[in-house]
Amino acid sequence: MADLKQLMDNEVMMAFATYATIILGKMMLMSTVTALKRLNNKVFANPEDCAAFAKGENAKKFLRTDDNVERVRRAHLNDIENIIPFLGIGLLYSLSGPDLSTALMHFRLFVGARIYHTIAYLTPLPQPNRGLSYFIGYGVTWSMAYRLIKSKLYL
């Protein structure tokens, strides 16, 4: 038990826990945005979901795809593709004993870039707003991966 407490008393681990929770919370909100867009635009993927709006054959007109919904789903999938590597590499990087200030810079840049990415995707802002925020997050993850492999390589 004592060791477990010390693990989370480490400042890098606390910072990682905080920023990982923030960005996962943001990602979870994408589900809510998708659900609201589906309800507002009456666009559903499953017949049982439109039972409240219409019965039988009449309900089929709500089973369609709509770009307002698809845009949120693309942003959500892009989050998934980028937040998984951040979580896996970021956790192992945090355990590898980096400087607190370097680690904080990585976490803050990643979380800021991904929040801006979502804003740029959903508004939508003209390119290269989304592209640049994507590359910053991508670069931050590669930078942590490089640091981790350099210090802990074991093949």
Next chain:
Amino acid sequence: MADLKQLMDNEVMMAFATYATIILGKMMLMSTVTALKRLNNKVFANPEDCAAFAKGENAKKFLRTDDNVERVRRAHLNDIENIIPFLGIGLLYSLSGPDLSTALMHFRLFVGARIYHTIAYLTPLPQPNRGLSYFIGYGVTWSMAYRLIKSKLYL
């Protein structure tokens, strides 16, 4: 080595390991269900996958989408969207030293709700079966995130 053993002798970590493995195992089964539905309904996404059934132009009729397969894929994607935050937040929450009974309640509720979600999605059961099980899993993850941020905030 001694410290590593103590980490996994912590009861909350053992419980998290058990429930995380159960829900990831359930998620992995979705791939198998998708594959079986594809074979049973002869619905494929890649030309090389239907080579066993027909050759050349004749094979193209198997390259289609079918709602029996798409329903499993939607359930699988919903798992991915919800199990990633549970894994990331749940691991960090487990390391932050919660009460064993509170942690167990969170893990059991989440795993139960997600298993019920899959049953409701694949049967399909009428709404709000799927919706409610979704919200229980979602709420459990937010509750762990709140507890984690409250005890370990480091910005």
Next chain:
Amino acid sequence: MADLKQLMDNEVMMAFATYATIILGKMMLMSTVTALKRLNNKVFANPEDCAAFAKGENAKKFLRTDDNVERVRRAHLNDIENIIPFLGIGLLYSLSGPDLSTALMHFRLFVGARIYHTIAYLTPLPQPNRGLSYFIGYGVTWSMAYRLIKSKLYL
């Protein structure tokens, strides 16, 4: 701090960190391959992305799906579906104190199988190349899950 250092001085954890980083790096490259295929084939999902190629109504012809792009996206999604369980189960398995040689065999087989899976998907190689590499990765993850649950079951 001392305990944190010891955690990452454990050889199994170092090996897991190395192989997890390699396979996450490979997964991240899928985003780049998708982006290159989109640019080369002029196939986009968002109107703002083709603004550099054409304006207004003219740009709509680039908003389409193309199987060269969709194939990479299917390979990427298959990675996500299989690498998430590997990361979650693999981390907890590494913490549960397995033999170094057994752990290394699991990690190497998984990473090798997933790299071969990507090659088989993108070339594409005829089946059962992709199917077999998929099953090897899937089996390795189940094997780690079995070992973990057997040694750390706590319901």
